[in-house]
Amino acid sequence: MKPYRRRASTLTVRRTLRRRGAQPKVVALGGGMGLSASLAALRRITGDLTAVVTVADDGGSSGRLREELGVLPPGDLRKALAALCGDDDWGQTWARVIQHRFQSKGEINGHAVGNLLIVALWEQLGDPVQALDLVGLLLGAQGRVLPMSAVPLELQALVKGHDPERPDDVDTVAGQATVALTPGEVQSVHLVPNDPPAVPEAVAAVLDADWVVLGPGSWFSSVIPHLLVPELLDALVETKARKVLSLNLAPQPGETDGFSPQRHLEVLGRHAPKLALDVVLADEAAVPDRDSLADAAKRFGAAVELAPVAGPDGSAKHDPELLAAAYDRIFRMHGRIGPWR
Numbered sequence: 001m002k003p004y005r006r007r008a009s010t011l012t013v014r015r016t017l018r019r020r021g022a023q024p025k026v027v028a029l030g031g032g033m034g035l036s037a038s039l040a041a042l043r044r045i046t047g048d049l050t051a052v053v054t055v056a057d058d059g060g061s062s063g064r065l066r067e068e069l070g071v072l073p074p075g076d077l078r079k080a081l082a083a084l085c086g087d088d089d090w091g092q093t094w095a096r097v098i099q100h101r102f103q104s105k106g107e108i109n110g111h112a113v114g115n116l117l118i119v120a121l122w123e124q125l126g127d128p129v130q131a132l133d134l135v136g137l138l139l140g141a142q143g144r145v146l147p148m149s150a151v152p153l154e155l156q157a158l159v160k161g162h163d164p165e166r167p168d169d170v171d172t173v174a175g176q177a178t179v180a181l182t183p184g185e186v187q188s189v190h191l192v193p194n195d196p197p198a199v200p201e202a203v204a205a206v207l208d209a210d211w212v213v214l215g216p217g218s219w220f221s222s223v224i225p226h227l228l229v230p231e232l233l234d235a236l237v238e239t240k241a242r243k244v245l246s247l248n249l250a251p252q253p254g255e256t257d258g259f260s261p262q263r264h265l266e267v268l269g270r271h272a273p274k275l276a277l278d279v280v281l282a283d284e285a286a287v288p289d290r291d292s293l294a295d296a297a298k299r300f301g302a303a304v305e306l307a308p309v310a311g312p313d314g315s316a317k318h319d320p321e322l323l324a325a326a327y328d329r330i331f332r333m334h335g336r337i338g339p340w341r
Contacts, residue, residue: 023045023046023047023048024046024048024210024211024331025046025048025050025205025208025209025210025211025241026042026046026048026049026050026209026210026211026212026213027049027050027051027052027205027206027209027211027212027213027241028042028049028050028051028052028212028213028214029051029052029148029212029213029214029223029226030051030053030054030214030215030216030217030222030223030226031053031054031057031076031217031218031221031222031225032076032079032217032218032221032222033079033217033317034215034216034217034218034222034223034248035051035053035076035079035080035083035217035222036079036080036082036083037083037216037317037318037320037323038213038215038216038217038246038318038323039051039080039083039084039143040083040320040323041318041320041321041323041324041326041327042143042213042324042327043083043084043142043143044320044321044324045324045327045328045331047142047143048143049084049142049143049144050143050144050145050146050202050205050209051080051083051084051143051144051145051146052146052147052148052199052202052205052206052226052232053076053077053080053145053146053147053148054076054148054153054221054222054225054226055072055073055076055077055147055148055149055151055152055153056073056152056153056154056155056176056191056221056225057073057075057076057176057177058073058154058155058175058176058177059175059176059177060075060110060177061075061101061110061111061112061115062074062075062076062115063177064110064111065111065115065116065119066152069119069123070152071119071122071123071152072122072128072147072150072151072152073152074114074115074118074119075112075115076222077118077132077145077147078098078099078112078114078115078118079099080145081098081114081132081135081136081139081141081145082095082098082099082114082139083095084136084139084141084142084143084145085139085140085141085142086140086142088140090140091139091140091142094138094139094140095139097113097114098112098113098114098117098135098139099112099113099114100112100113101113114135117135118131118132118135121134121135128147128150128199129146129147129199129201132144132145132146132147144205146199146201146202146205147199147202148198148199148202148225148226148229148232149196149197149198149199149229150197150199151193151196151197153191153192153193153196153225154174154175154176154191154192155174155175155176155179155189155190155191155192155220155221155225156172156173156174156175156179156189156190156191156192157172157173157179157182157186157187157188157189157190157220158170158171158172158173158186158187158188158189159171159172159173159179159182159183159184159185159186159187160184160185160187161183161184161185162182162183162184163184164183170187171184174192176221179220179221179255180218180220180221180252180254180255181253181254181255182254182255183254185257186220186255186256188267188270188271189220189221189224189225189228189271190228191225191228191229194228195230196229197229197231198229198230198231198232198235202232203231203232203235206232206235206236206239206241207235207238207239207241209239209241210241210242210331211241211242211243211244211331212236212239212241212242212243212244213243213244213246213327214226214243214244214245214246215245215246215247215248216246216247216248216249216318217248218252218255219248219252219255219256219259219264219267219268220255220256220267221255223268224267224268224271224272227268227271227272227275228271233272233274233275236272236275237274237275237276242278242279242334243275243276243277243278243279244277244278244279244280244281244327244330244334245265245268245277245279245280245281245300245302246281246282246323247261247264247280247281247282247283247286248264248286248316249283249286249309249310249316249317249318250286250316260288260289260292260293261282261286261287261289261293261296262289262292262293262295262296265280265293265296265297265299265300266296269299269300275300276300276301276302277297277300277301277302278301278302278303278334279302279303279304279305279330279334280293280297280300280302280303280304280305281305281307281309281326281327281330282304282305282306283306283307283308283309283310284306284307284308285308285310286310287306290304290306303334305326305329305330307322307325307326307329308322309322309323309326310322
């Protein structure tokens, strides 16, 4: 296998951090591919990184394991661990292994290796946090992964026009996988149980952070659910950390069809009216109305930072190097004076 060569931009950012001394403590909240994109960027600029991951997934391999064994859905936790794997041969090999899905005509079909590994350690150790720490140690993960709650959650949404024959009616749609692809307009989401306990380590990480990053990701099923866990929301309101909200590159079919960047902020504010932000990060090419976005951000007390963060292939995926550069600039320009400065 050929040795991996890091791109110059990553080395430049890391050398800058070494010259500054200590690194910022960063907590990233989310789930799925959006959180993975953020973690892949953040691990390039800090070694003190914690991911707090939603646990409401009920589809695919995660849903099957959750239903059969009564465990937390492991899929988004697995994806976060894979994103934190290093760029060396060890890290990239393990990232591929835990993301590998079996293909067969039997019961194991569709299961991801990492899901089975995580669940096995949960059963062995009886402690979800300790088990995830052990998986991270095995992978050489450059950061820590925590579930936002220690109990499996169900996501429910109020959706207008879910039934095309009743376009003005509002129905309740249950299940993260269903909400993510629902027809109609999502009005709001809530969790069942509606006051789930937060994982204490996740709360402590938010309170101790220098920066908290929320998003990008599926807005109603990966980003907003963190604001529906009372202890976690309280920590986000009380923390002295600065907070950056990273917007998606495009609306998501089903969940946020037709949403403008500022509409994403409006629905976030409806779910967490006490939440303040410091920075809203958006791709400069994805913001057709900058003044409206700036006005929406001001309601959170936030400034808008526009930067090229999209990948070169034209898809709605963030480029980890460009996103890392944007985060690094935000941390330096908007960070308060502290030991890592």
